Amino acid sequence: MSPNAALHRFEYDGWLVVIEVDGSTSDGICAGHADLRWKHGHRCRIALAGRYPDHASAVAALLARSRAFIDDWDIRRAESASHFIDQ
Numbered sequence: 001m002s003p004n005a006a007l008h009r010f011e012y013d014g015w016l017v018v019i020e021v022d023g024s025t026s027d028g029i030c031a032g033h034a035d036l037r038w039k040h041g042h043r044c045r046i047a048l049a050g051r052y053p054d055h056a057s058a059v060a061a062l063l064a065r066s067r068a069f070i071d072d073w074d075i076r077r078a079e080s081a082s083h084f085i086d087q
Contacts, residue, residue, distance in 0.1 A: 005020050005021060006021050006023075008021075010063075012067055015043075015070050017066045018035045019059055019063065020032055020033055020034075021048075021059055023055065027051070029049070030055065030058040032047075032048045032049075032058055033045050033046060034046045034062040034065065036069060043073075046066060
């Protein structure tokens with residue numbers, strides 16, 4: 001984690017999401033990621049790099065993408081009868 005990074009943690013539908021966003025450059029470019037954990041295991045990292053007007057909008061983008069991933073995961077898990085999918 002860089003010294004200028006901000007860390008945000010929240011739970012969503014049984015998942016732990018940790019968002020880390022570095023401060024933006026003079027060009028307005030932010031970099032960050034969200035780590036998604038479920039059942040004590042790391043499942044996904046969503047990376048973000050691009051232009052955002054401020055730190056809050058970069059965090060909001062990662063938050064929305066994290067929730068969308070989790071919602072999609074839950075739909076696929078519910079539709080699958082495979083024993084290879086974590087229940």
